[in-house]
Amino acid sequence: MLSFSEFVAEYGQLLFEGTFETLLMLLIPTAISYALGTALGVVLYLTAPGSLRPAPVLNAVLGWIVNIFRSFPFIVLMVSIIPLTRLIMGTGTGLLGTIPPLVLTTAPFIARMVEQSLAEVPRASVEAVEACGASTPRIVFSALLPEALPSITRGVAVTLIAVLGYTAIAGAVGAGGLGDIAIRYGYYRYEQEVMIAAVVIIVVIVQVIQTVCDVIARKVDHRTARK
Amino acid sequence: MIQIKHLSKVYDGAAGAAHALDDVSITIADGDIFGIIGMSGAGKSTLVRCINLLEQPTSGEIVVDGQNIVGLKGAALRAYRRRMAMIFQGFGLLSQKTVLQNVCFPFLAANGKVTDENRSHALELLDLVGMAEKAASYPAQLSGGQQQRVAIARALACDPEYILCDEATSALDPASTNTVLKILRDINRDTGVTIAVITHSMDVVEKICKNVAVLEHGRLVEQGSVAEVFSDPKTHAAKVLLGRVDWDA
Numbered sequence: 001m002l003s004f005s006e007f008v009a010e011y012g013q014l015l016f017e018g019t020f021e022t023l024l025m026l027l028i029p030t031a032i033s034y035a036l037g038t039a040l041g042v043v044l045y046l047t048a049p050g051s052l053r054p055a056p057v058l059n060a061v062l063g064w065i066v067n068i069f070r071s072f073p074f075i076v077l078m079v080s081i082i083p084l085t086r087l088i089m090g091t092g093t094g095l096l097g098t099i100p101p102l103v104l105t106t107a108p109f110i111a112r113m114v115e116q117s118l119a120e121v122p123r124a125s126v127e128a129v130e131a132c133g134a135s136t137p138r139i140v141f142s143a144l145l146p147e148a149l150p151s152i153t154r155g156v157a158v159t160l161i162a163v164l165g166y167t168a169i170a171g172a173v174g175a176g177g178l179g180d181i182a183i184r185y186g187y188y189r190y191e192q193e194v195m196i197a198a199v200v201i202i203v204v205i206v207q208v209i210q211t212v213c214d215v216i217a218r219k220v221d222h223r224t225a226r227k
Numbered sequence: 228m229i230q231i232k233h234l235s236k237v238y239d240g241a242a243g244a245a246h247a248l249d250d251v252s253i254t255i256a257d258g259d260i261f262g263i264i265g266m267s268g269a270g271k272s273t274l275v276r277c278i279n280l281l282e283q284p285t286s287g288e289i290v291v292d293g294q295n296i297v298g299l300k301g302a303a304l305r306a307y308r309r310r311m312a313m314i315f316q317g318f319g320l321l322s323q324k325t326v327l328q329n330v331c332f333p334f335l336a337a338n339g340k341v342t343d344e345n346r347s348h349a350l351e352l353l354d355l356v357g358m359a360e361k362a363a364s365y366p367a368q369l370s371g372g373q374q375q376r377v378a379i380a381r382a383l384a385c386d387p388e389y390i391l392c393d394e395a396t397s398a399l400d401p402a403s404t405n406t407v408l409k410i411l412r413d414i415n416r417d418t419g420v421t422i423a424v425i426t427h428s429m430d431v432v433e434k435i436c437k438n439v440a441v442l443e444h445g446r447l448v449e450q451g452s453v454a455e456v457f458s459d460p461k462t463h464a465a466k467v468l469l470g471r472v473d474w475d476a
Contacts, residue, residue, distance in 0.1 A: 122322075124315055124317035124318065124319040125320065125322070127281055127319060128318075128320070128321075129319075129321070129336065130281065131279055131281065131311075131313040132308065132309065132312075132336045133305040133309035133336050133337065133385070134332070134335075134336035135305060135336070138336055142332070142335055142336075143321055143332075146323050147321055147322060147323050149323060150323075220323070222323050222324075222365040222366075222367060223365075223367050224367055
């Protein structure tokens with residue numbers, strides 16, 4: 001049994017690098033996914049029946065596409081699109097190789113989260129700004145998205161934590177990260193201390209994500225009289 | 228002047244077509260405070276939502292100052308809506324914006340930006356409804372009556388020729404109702420803006436309206452000056468709304 005200082009000396013750098021890789025894999029694809037997913041979510045909201053710009057066919061087609069990508073188990077999606085990943089990124093492995101599959105699986109997830117957040121904005125508020133003579137883009141950017149911001153912020157926590165789970169799987173294509181360390185050391189080499197340390201770091205990351213998003217969501221939400 | 232001509236609105240539902248409005252013709256003169264009264268489900272909200280095209284009528288015309296507005300789209304529709312401000316039962320304020328930002332929203336909608344001049348005009352309007360002190364507050368920090376006064380200031384920011392009130396006081400207590408009605412009456416008197424008031428309360432009609440139309444099951448059953456209808460209600464619907472029937476019968 002290693003002492004704590006011996007453990008840190010032996011595995012500290014490995015775990016530090018793993019944490020860094022995990023954070024890169026988490027934040028870069030999620031940021032790209034939010035750009036795509038928010039746009040898609042807004043279109044899904046606007047084109048729904050009875051919404052501001054109903055377009056049943058477009059809404060149904062986009063809905064199917066979103067559902068199809070959300071149906072794929074992540075590992076299957078990742079492996080099956082490797083040729084596409086190579087085409088886009090020049091490589092099918094490493095951090096770069098994880099970006100396309102993570103974006104393809106996360107953007108549709110975000111689209112549904114954003115769509116749901118927008119749908120929670122009271123109908124009366126939307127109609128009132130419509131009755132002011134606001135254009136649809138104006139309603140989206142000046143009313144709907146700001147009104148939905150606290151809910152969207154809470155969605156960021158859900159999304160990041162879900163993507164964190166995918167990054168562990170993505171480690172399997174050589175992208176590294178904490179999930180990869182946990183499997184290699186814990187599962188293949190029976191070095192349980194390393195696995196436990198990796199899992200503890202992942203737990204800490206989850207707690208930090210949730211806490212930060214909760215604090216921000218409360219900060220930006222003016223729906224309650226109490227502060 | 229708003230001339231509603233043979234207006235019908237049909238909803239196709241699972242249980243067959245429902246006539247929310249059935250051949251309704253009403254004329255609202257400039258400067259009037261016109262009450263449209265009826266029970267729940269009489270079609271009065273549908274009527275007012277058709278007037279500013281939140282709903283598309285199935286047939287008929289709505290002629291505003293000589294122009295049939297049914298079928299307006301895009302920029303023309305948005306310009307029309309700015310002339311036809313609306314006040315809702317549920318206030319419809321944006322909860323993440325301050326009172327002042329809410330009142331400035333029509334400027335944003337019209338010009339894409341809010342100038343200092345717009346903001347000082349908005350503050351004047353808030354002062355008019357007695358809400359200037361709350362300019363920096365958020366809607367959740369206000370009572371219902373206060374929120375509705377902010378909504379009135381927002382409606383006025385469009386500098387409208389017409390104001391449509393859809394059950395504007397139905398969610399308010401009697402004191403707040405009186406405050407809101409007084410503000411509407413004074414605005415009408417001072418600026419000559421035409422106001423259409425949708426309500427199920429004869430009390431509201433009696434307090435501020437000059438003319439009134441009674442709707443029942445989507446049809447116009449009675450209309451005239453408030454004095455006429457109140458002194459001599461001809462239809463059962465009007466009598467019920469006035470409380471002039473034996474409710475035990």
